[in-house]
Amino acid sequence: MTTLTPAAARRKKAKDVFSSPIASGIAVVIAVLWTIPTFSLLITSIRPEADINTTGWWTFFVNPSISLENYEKVLFVGTGVNPPMFQYFFNSLAVTIPSVIFPITLAVFAAYALAWFDFKGRDAIFFSIFALQVVPLQLTLVPLLQLFAKGLVIGETTLIPALGITGTYIPIWIAHTIFGLPLAIFLLHNFLRQIPRELIEAGRVDGANWFTMFTKIVLPLSVPAIASFVIFQFLWVWNDLLVGLTFGAGSKSVAPMTVRLAEMVGTRGSGWEVLTAGAFVSIVVPLIVFFALQRYFVRGLLAGSVKG
Amino acid sequence: MRQTLWETIAPNLTLLVISLVAFAAVIYALFLIGSRASIRWQGWLRYGIFLGPALLLLLVGLIYPALRTIWMSFMDKRSESFIGFDNYLWAFTIPEIQIVLRNTMLWVIFVPLLSTAIGLAIAYMTDRMKNAGVVKSLIFMPMAVSFVGASVIWSFVYNFEPSADKPEIGLLNAIARGLGLETQNFLLNPPWNTFFLIIVLVWIQTGFAMVILSAAMKNVPDDVFEAAMLDGASNWRRFTSVTLPMIRGSVVVVLTTITIGTLKVFDIVRTMTGGNFQTNVIANEMYAQSFRQLNYGQGSALAVILFIGVVPIIWYNVRQLRLERTER
Numbered sequence: 001m002t003t004l005t006p007a008a009a010r011r012k013k014a015k016d017v018f019s020s021p022i023a024s025g026i027a028v029v030i031a032v033l034w035t036i037p038t039f040s041l042l043i044t045s046i047r048p049e050a051d052i053n054t055t056g057w058w059t060f061f062v063n064p065s066i067s068l069e070n071y072e073k074v075l076f077v078g079t080g081v082n083p084p085m086f087q088y089f090f091n092s093l094a095v096t097i098p099s100v101i102f103p104i105t106l107a108v109f110a111a112y113a114l115a116w117f118d119f120k121g122r123d124a125i126f127f128s129i130f131a132l133q134v135v136p137l138q139l140t141l142v143p144l145l146q147l148f149a150k151g152l153v154i155g156e157t158t159l160i161p162a163l164g165i166t167g168t169y170i171p172i173w174i175a176h177t178i179f180g181l182p183l184a185i186f187l188l189h190n191f192l193r194q195i196p197r198e199l200i201e202a203g204r205v206d207g208a209n210w211f212t213m214f215t216k217i218v219l220p221l222s223v224p225a226i227a228s229f230v231i232f233q234f235l236w237v238w239n240d241l242l243v244g245l246t247f248g249a250g251s252k253s254v255a256p257m258t259v260r261l262a263e264m265v266g267t268r269g270s271g272w273e274v275l276t277a278g279a280f281v282s283i284v285v286p287l288i289v290f291f292a293l294q295r296y297f298v299r300g301l302l303a304g305s306v307k308g
Numbered sequence: 309m310r311q312t313l314w315e316t317i318a319p320n321l322t323l324l325v326i327s328l329v330a331f332a333a334v335i336y337a338l339f340l341i342g343s344r345a346s347i348r349w350q351g352w353l354r355y356g357i358f359l360g361p362a363l364l365l366l367l368v369g370l371i372y373p374a375l376r377t378i379w380m381s382f383m384d385k386r387s388e389s390f391i392g393f394d395n396y397l398w399a400f401t402i403p404e405i406q407i408v409l410r411n412t413m414l415w416v417i418f419v420p421l422l423s424t425a426i427g428l429a430i431a432y433m434t435d436r437m438k439n440a441g442v443v444k445s446l447i448f449m450p451m452a453v454s455f456v457g458a459s460v461i462w463s464f465v466y467n468f469e470p471s472a473d474k475p476e477i478g479l480l481n482a483i484a485r486g487l488g489l490e491t492q493n494f495l496l497n498p499p500w501n502t503f504f505l506i507i508v509l510v511w512i513q514t515g516f517a518m519v520i521l522s523a524a525m526k527n528v529p530d531d532v533f534e535a536a537m538l539d540g541a542s543n544w545r546r547f548t549s550v551t552l553p554m555i556r557g558s559v560v561v562v563l564t565t566i567t568i569g570t571l572k573v574f575d576i577v578r579t580m581t582g583g584n585f586q587t588n589v590i591a592n593e594m595y596a597q598s599f600r601q602l603n604y605g606q607g608s609a610l611a612v613i614l615f616i617g618v619v620p621i622i623w624y625n626v627r628q629l630r631l632e633r634t635e636r
Binding site for chain 1: 320
């Protein structure tokens with residue numbers, strides 16, 4: 001048995017004194033209430049179609065019959081014009097991976113520059129980026145879409161030509177990169193600023209240039225912050241509907257799962273057997289990521305909101 | 309069937325792999341150029357390479373579009389002629405849009421308050437509880453679920469069976485029927501349907517509030533707490549006069565963060581009711597105006613109204629950040 005440090009022992013004592021069985025009981029009840037909706041989705045998705053529509057999901061415990069047919073149907077059998085969920089699952093992956101890698105890379109670069117390069121206007125840029133965090137996506141949607149479709153022409157001069165990328169993943173990647181940047185730069189900047197000045201200065205004295213210093217010192221040190229943001233951005237992109245909907249340009253071959261799922265609910269053409277299985281397929285990946293890496297996710301959240 | 313599936317996926321997979329490789333190659337090349345350049349060149353190159361891409365993207369992809377949307381909000385539906393404040397007049401005088409604004413207000417008031425209050429209560433109750441990890445994980449879990457997924461989950465909870473001969477398969481109506489109460493279509497009857505939608509977001513955001521506030525409570529020193537206890541302060545008293553004042557800052561952060569998120573709520577309304585039955589909110593109406601009616605003027609005006617709603621919160625947060633920096 002390990003002995004407790006004095007602080008931990010005090011904390012444990014405090015726990016014993018203050019913990020109230022009633023409060024704990026209420027907390028447990030709330031936790032159960034909070035879990036029932038998701039749990040009912042999971043149970044329903046593994047019941048046979050006939051059971052789902054004739055009896056409540058809670059009867060499963062009296063009369064358990066399990067069937068994976070719903071999953072097979074939703075994943076691999078398309079419905080007329082719509083491809084099966086498996087394709088949307090792939091799209092979600094294909095949308096998410098670059099939409100996490102691109103912004104985090106550019107953000108580490110920018111955060112490094114803002115934290116360690118001395119130049120005029122540095123604070124102004126940093127505060128502007130911080131403020132940009134809260135610009136609603138809605139404020140940029142239409143012009144950004146037009147930019148992808150028609151390029152940027154002011155008067156007679158073409159600043160950005162029409163790119164011809166509409167209907168591919170590329171606009172979705174770029175949009176997610178842009179929208180992810182402000183928060184990423186802000187979080188990483190806060191982290192990178194905590195690198196001891198001596199470390200950076202020692203590197204300068206040793207003749208390391210700004211580029212080798214980045215790869216040799218800054219990057220290895222910022223791995224925990226990067227990990228937090230990766231989870232953050234992953235959950236955000238995977239769960240996003242608005243960006244996928246607008247920048248996917250209605251193309252079924254690039255739309256992520258959320259878009260398809262929303263469509264399935266909206267049309268009401270799909271029964272609960274398909275909806276619940278489809279919804280579970282779409283939430284299972286973030287749930288795994290969440291439970292496996294909860295610690296890092298919480299750390300990221302805390303860094304993002306509680307400062308000082 | 310799987311054959312044709314692969315046929316759509318293959319070119320997409322190719323694009324994915326090529327893009328990732330190309331991105332890595334460009335970054336590698338930039339670094340190679342940067343680190344080989346002479347010291348004098350490096351002084352300039354480092355700005356271009358490290359700061360340039362992010363700033364360029366933010367400028368072209370965020371600042372320019374935002375300004376253009378503001379401009380478009382003063383133009384007609386095709387952005388061809390200037391019409392002054394007409395789009396804003398439309399937004400504030402048409403009855404349907406007033407319902408939209410009213411609903412958005414309801415969301416912005418109730419979601420932050422309820423989530424924060426419940427989150428605070430759970431954080432306090434589990435603060436000194438043994439094995440609180442499981443309880444917190446379960447309440448935190450909805451944060452990982454997409455809004456669309458949450459909408460499916462709750463649509464099922466709210467499910468309504470019109471025929472009295474068939475069994476209710478939705479949990480709430482089954483309970484209502486079991487208790488002999490009248491069953492109802494939760495998403496159909498205003499104004500209560502908006503509140504049933506609000507519950508979905510509260511369900512998601514409570515975990516966020518709990519995690520942040522719970523972390524803040526961990527910083528309340530035990531001796532302060534013990535002293536209060538020796539003084540005979542009741543549990544409620546300890547909460548209001550010890551815990552709450554010490555975590556005030558975090559409570560404000562949680563409230564503002566959730567408020568900003570709630571203002572932009574879109575997925576839940578769109579998925580569960582499509583904005584029908586008087587449940588519409590600004591973000592959904594903005595989408596409908598811009599992408600269904602193709603009225604860019606009115607859509608832009610709604611986006612700007614949304615932004616104006618966020619401005620005071622940005623201002624407050626920037627001020628807080630500046631204060632913190634000067635304190636350090």
